Amino acid sequence: MIRVVPLPYKIIEGNGYFPVPMGRGLTLDDFDHSARLTWLDFIKSENLVIDNVSDECYKLDIKENRVKIYAPTAVGAFYGFITLMQLSHTYEGKIPCMIIEDKPLYRYRGFLLDVARYFFSVKDVKKLADLLAIHKINKLHLHLTDDQGWRVEIKKYPLLATHGSERSRTNLNLKRQSGFFTQNDIREIVAYCKTRGIEVIPEIDMPGHVQSALACYPYLGCFDRNLPVAKSWGAKHDILCMGKESTYRFAYDVIDEIVDLFDSQYIHIGGDEVYLTRTAICPHCRQKMQEEGLESEKQLKYYFIKKICSYVQSKGKTPIVWNVAAPIDETTTGTLWQVWEPTHDAKALASELNRGKLVINSDSTHLYLDFPYGVTNLEKTYNSPPEIEYLAPDLMAGVECCLWTEYVPDLKKAIFLTLPRLGAICENMWSPKGVRLWGNFKARLGWYYDCMTSLGYEPAPLGRTLPNAYYSLVDGVKWNSRWLHWDGLHNTIDNALVARKAKKQAQTQQTDSQPPLPTTNESDDVDDASENLTQTNDDKDIDTAEETDPIE
Numbered sequence: 167m168i169r170v171v172p173l174p175y176k177i178i179e180g181n182g183y184f185p186v187p188m189g190r191g192l193t194l195d196d197f198d199h200s201a202r203l204t205w206l207d208f209i210k211s212e213n214l215v216i217d218n219v220s221d222e223c224y225k226l227d228i229k230e231n232r233v234k235i236y237a238p239t240a241v242g243a244f245y246g247f248i249t250l251m252q253l254s255h256t257y258e259g260k261i262p263c264m265i266i267e268d269k270p271l272y273r274y275r276g277f278l279l280d281v282a283r284y285f286f287s288v289k290d291v292k293k294l295a296d297l298l299a300i301h302k303i304n305k306l307h308l309h310l311t312d313d314q315g316w317r318v319e320i321k322k323y324p325l326l327a328t329h330g331s332e333r334s335r336t337n338l339n340l341k342r343q344s345g346f347f348t349q350n351d352i353r354e355i356v357a358y359c360k361t362r363g364i365e366v367i368p369e370i371d372m373p374g375h376v377q378s379a380l381a382c383y384p385y386l387g388c389f390d391r392n393l394p395v396a397k398s399w400g401a402k403h404d405i406l407c408m409g410k411e412s413t414y415r416f417a418y419d420v421i422d423e424i425v426d427l428f429d430s431q432y433i434h435i436g437g438d439e440v441y442l443t444r445t446a447i448c449p450h451c452r453q454k455m456q457e458e459g460l461e462s463e464k465q466l467k468y469y470f471i472k473k474i475c476s477y478v479q480s481k482g483k484t485p486i487v488w489n490v491a492a493p494i495d496e497t498t499t500g501t502l503w504q505v506w507e508p509t510h511d512a513k514a515l516a517s518e519l520n521r522g523k524l525v526i527n528s529d530s531t532h533l534y535l536d537f538p539y540g541v542t543n544l545e546k547t548y549n550s551p552p553e554i555e556y557l558a559p560d561l562m563a564g565v566e567c568c569l570w571t572e573y574v575p576d577l578k579k580a581i582f583l584t585l586p587r588l589g590a591i592c593e594n595m596w597s598p599k600g601v602r603l604w605g606n607f608k609a610r611l612g613w614y615y616d617c618m619t620s621l622g623y624e625p626a627p628l629g630r631t632l633p634n635a636y637y638s639l640v641d642g643v644k645w646n647s648r649w650l651h652w653d654g655l656h657n658t659i660d661n662a663l664v665a666r667k668a669k670k671q672a673q674t675q676q677t678d679s680q681p682p683l684p685t686t687n688e689s690d691d692v693d694d695a696s697e698n699l700t701q702t703n704d705d706k707d708i709d710t711a712e713e714t715d716p717i718e
């Protein structure tokens with residue numbers, strides 16, 4: 167049995183062995199200085215095509231006295247080296263002669279790193295990028311902004327980095343959390359990842375998940391509130407005001423700088439978990455709806471997302487959004503849709519997606535690496551298919567696993583959660599369906615652990631990752647209790663405060679031509695606990711309360 171992850175497309179076994187000359191396993195550093203490897207030839211083979219794939223394919227030919235890697239592109243040659251590197255960490259220094267012909271199952275093989283909840287340094291990101299490269303993953307999706315932190319320098323809005331990256335505590339502990347990437351840091355990460363065959367995709371989440379930006383520039387919100395960078399987990403109700411022109415200017419300005427920093431074909435603009443609590447009672451948003459003939463707050467959200475998609479496209483880039491962002495139409499054609507909950511309202515989702523959306527599968531049930539092993543064990547990860555059952559195969563762009571970090575404070579914990587599950591996931595992304603068998607993967611795990619350890623990574627203990635009734639119970643209770651923090655009582659109270667202010671404003675402006683507050687609100691993506699509170703009577707002045715941090 168060949169010990170490589172992910173398993174190659176085709177293997178032709180030969181006779182004899184190639185002894186690895188340096189008496190140790192190869193490393194990525196050897197690839198960077200491959201001219202020293204006099205026994206290894208990289209051969210540019212422009213005509214090499216393996217089952218219709220040319221740009222990432224390679225052929226690895228291991229003979230008794232030398233090794234040759236044929237590839238049409240630099241990235242194909244790199245993948246050939248990765249396979250050789252893995253082989254060199256086994257067989258006691260003697261690699262069996264063989265010919266491997268290999269190509270990926272999906273072109274888009276992604277890993278999302280959330281640097282917003284906890285910041286990861288350039289050094290940490292590079293170490294993770296090396297790990298992704300070893301698994302032939304070719305997209306690093308950086309979730310750069312969220313309610314809990316803004317982690318990229320934007321020259322036109324300097325407070326985003328200097329103030330928006332300062333979080334006074336997290337759900338995990340009471341420690342201060344800070345840090346951001348300068349524009350030079352980003353360029354360094356992008357250049358480094360490029361040498362590893364990895365495209366870095368930036369995500370600037372909008373119009374929700376922006377409290378860190380509102381903490382810097384209150385005018386970007388509906389009610390100009392003085393808010394802190396969110397301390398607790400969960401999607402916050404204060405979002406970008408989609409009625410103000412200044413919001414669109416802000417979004418365009420940020421995208422302009424992001425386009426210059428990242429050479430990726432893609433820009434992710436989020437669009438998920440958009441609470442419309444503020445939108446429903448905001449005079450600016452209502453005026454915008456009236457001007458544009460939009461019938462609901464949700465329509466205004468779609469209007470916003472489509473405007474941002476169009477802007478990204480005008481820059482020659484392809485937008486990616488979370489699948490709840492907007493329906494498909496001519497504006498969003500070409501957009502990639504990242505689906506994280508494919509079984510939720512599956513019938514409606516199937517109908518929408520099969521209208522021509524190109525989809526990235528990020529099914530949270532097996533592709534979210536922050537889920538503890540007792541909830542998503544290694545066998546479940548391995549056996550979950552990469553494809554979405556109801557989706558036409560030609561609409562599958564690929565697969566992306568996600569590491570959300572509210573409870574992941576450092577690289578050590580990140581690696582603990584990522585390994586060994588990344589080994590299982592990369593095989594789902596790369597290897598053809600017929601060769602993927604749990605028993606075969608399980609038999610390779612001993613070697614896989616040794617290989618990862620010798621390359622400087624510390625996976626979770628194997629016994630912790632396999633199906634286990636005890637861990638299932640303990641992790642299940644712990645994990646579910648975390649969700650109590652997602653949308654707590656503080657939001658309900660906070661919503662009531664804002665609603666009172668809106669009502670008061672509306673009363674003082676009744677002689678003006680402002681449209682009246684709604685008595686009902688269209689069903690939102692998320693439950694809106696404050697909806698009915700917009701109609702309550704309370705004469706208390708809440709301006710003072712609003713100036714303080716929201717209760718969390």
Ligand SMILES: [Zn+2]
Pocket residue numbers: 387388406407408409410444445448449450451
């Ligand atoms: Zn507004």
